[in-house]
Amino acid sequence: MDGAVESTRHVTPEVYAAWVARHGTEVADRLAAAETLADAAAADSVPPNTTDTYTKGWKVWQRFCTEQNMPETEGTRGALVAYVLWLLDRGQSTPGPNGPRGYAPASAHSHLTAAVVGLRDRGHPVTKDAHSEARARLESAATRIAKTGERRGRGKAHAADLDNLHRIADACDDTQTGLRDKALVLTGFHFASRASEVAHLMLVDITSHARGIKVAIVAGKTRRSVRTVAIPYNNDEPAICAARAWLHWLDAYGATNPTAPAFPRIDRWGHIGDAMAPDSVTAAVTRIAQRSGVPIRWTGHSLRSGLATEGRKNGKDSILIADQGGWARNSKAMLEYMQTADEWDDNAAAGLRRPPKGGR
Structure with missing residues (x-):
């Protein structure tokens, strides 16, 4: 060559x-x-958080190959099935009190995908049949685990709700940290943010308009999640108005460089630093919620699931919710969030009654 x-x-x-x-x-x-x-x-074209996930997942594959004395260049049907079973049985690097620990099925699925992508990127073919069989064995094993009643991982994030947004808004003081925290939570909630999306926002990405603010999300995970959305002033519930919270924080922040992070780190002495990492955003949401007396544990993803759930409760159209949050309009994840809102009121078993006499 x-x-x-x-x-x-x-x-x-x-x-x-x-x-x-x-x-x-x-x-x-x-x-x-x-x-x-x-x-x-x-x-x-691959978002940084996806690249990071693949990098971490490849290291798990390498650890499996070392432990099992398997070549890391061979993604055969047997190797991938053995990998899945290992992930679920003993894959976690840190043992628990009773010995080796397996991953939750969702995490195992992510690591399997990372291994397949990593193998292909390194020039080692993996057939669709081999990948499909490994996924099938993973789903079968996950079903068996669920039947035993065992629960792994933290489960789905609890959705943010309006009552607890009020708790947070009331608890955040007028210091720079308090104003940043309030703006971060309320703004993130109103565009159904991922932690990575909040972390990558710069001042130039959030603009003021007569009826509210617009947020340009340029670090979306998928094509649809790269979007610009409007967040109107909430005159009915001004305490949780994201546009007002952002303007109050912007005034206290005082930054003028358009490439400055929208939500920077602030240390215990009030010194403003660089942009928060996605993990720091998640930790901040959890800390802010706990400090405010929110009775359930929130994570960064609580803001994302919260808009879909509360939007549905308020009668918002699913297409509008999908566009605001950057979901595909038939997104399974979004529909699951909406189902949480519908499970009691819009329910096939709700309000059943006998027809009037003489009726059918």
Whole structure:
């Protein structure tokens, strides 16, 4: 292969030699360069949090291969099934009080996906059949675990609700930290934020308008979650108005650089630092809720599930909710949040009564 052309998983020496034979070296070099450009474009389109998840998941695959004396370059049907069973049985690196601990099924699924992506990215083929069988074995094992009554992981995040948003708004004081915390929670709730989306917001991304604020989410996890949404002033419930909370925080913040983080770190002495990391946003939401007396544990994802749940309770159309939160309009996750809101009122068993006499 020409010295200026790097071998990639798409351009192996065999592929390059075939191009040379058909088109000559100059054209083969241009085709190889185009493949390198396509690889770079594909990598650039993957959100940072997804890349981080894949990186961590690959390390779990490497740990499995080392422990089981398996080659990490082989994603065979048997290896992937063995990996799934290992993940569920003893995959966690830190043992519990009773010995080795397995991952929750959702975490095991993420690690399986990361291993398959990692293998393919490194030029080691994984067939769809092998991946499908491993997923099937994972789902079957997860069902058996559920039947035993065992609960792994923290489960789904509790959805933020309006009553507890009022608790938080009342508890946040007028210090810079209090104003930032209030703005972070209320703004994040009103655009159904992920922690990573809040972490990547800059001042330039949040703009004031006559009827509220607009938030440009440019670090979305999917194509649909890259969006610009409006958050109107809430004149009915001004205490939890995100637009007002943002403007109060912006005034106290005093930053003028448009690339400054919208929600920076603030230490115990009131010194403002750089942008919060996604994990820091999640920890902040939990801390703010606990400090405010919220009786259930909130995480960063509570804000996301909360808008879908409360929006549904308030009769908002599912399409409007999907667009605000950056969900696909038939998103399974969003529909599950809405089902939480509907399970008592919009219920097939609710309000059953006998028909009037003489009626059918």
